[in-house]
Amino acid sequence: MKFLDIGEVSARSGVKPSALRYYEDIGLIASVSRHGLRRQFGAEVLLQLKLIAMGKLAGFALDEIAAMFGKAGAPVLPRAVLHQKADDLDRQIHGLTALRDTLRHVADCPAPSHMECPTFRRLVEVAGKRGRRPSRRKAVPRVD
Amino acid sequence: MKFLDIGEVSARSGVKPSALRYYEDIGLIASVSRHGLRRQFGAEVLLQLKLIAMGKLAGFALDEIAAMFGKAGAPVLPRAVLHQKADDLDRQIHGLTALRDTLRHVADCPAPSHMECPTFRRLVEVAGKRGRRPSRRKAVPRVD
């Protein structure tokens, strides 16, 4: 049986052992057994961790992520709720697109104060339009 | 002079007074004067707050946001860095798009375990490809 111990999972996923233990604590992932004291993880955990990383990128809290793709890949939430989260994501994508464009404008526009540049104002307004709460967001502390 | 006091700014922006004071503390926004004890804000603060909201949505830390659009709308960062942030945003947008598609797939696919569904796996892989740290993300506690 090709089980992975925590260091292996950490190396392959980039998630620290301490974080993996924490994820197991809160029931976000599960180890399949123990070899002595050591947790043994199945290979599917790597895919789950990718999903978790995506969820965090989108600003979902860990408990929301758990609800979206249950421990075994089973959707805990009703379809409608999932679609609603997808809709949130759509809005967020629009917001980020506008922010990206605004950022590029700021980088390139020679005007001294953007606050008075009509292009700038329009970009910001566009962004503001559809920004209704993406449910929640949490920390993503970056890989040091 | 049509200055706004903190309650007015709060009402128009949806940002709580306590948060506005905090933003001023850390130099993210500035009030133009005082009327007695009361802070008076210029109208431009509303636009700034939109920008701040966008930045938070994207997961930028407050100090990063401050650096991107200086207090007066002056870009504190060199163009290259701004473009790099825009690139980060692009990657993030791709990730979120993949997550959105994955979510819709999970909502609609009748398979009992997605972990074995090839469509699902492909979506997750696609998402994993270009997800290199959006710099940092922080809390967005939602409007209660």
Next chain:
DNA sequence: GCTTGACCTCAAGTCGACTTGAATTCGTAG
């Protein structure tokens, strides 16, 4: 002139997501 309500300051508390550290236990290589 007095009340009222919106504002003020400052210190301390909260929350999620981890990290850190100390003390301990394994399993494998030599």
Next chain:
DNA sequence: CTACGAATTCAAGTCGACTTGAGGTCAAGC
């Protein structure tokens, strides 16, 4: 068989972004 390194548990600490609460100030309307 022993030493070593990798893993374990558990409590406590950290960080950013605010919020909360106590106690105080002020200007406008009656």
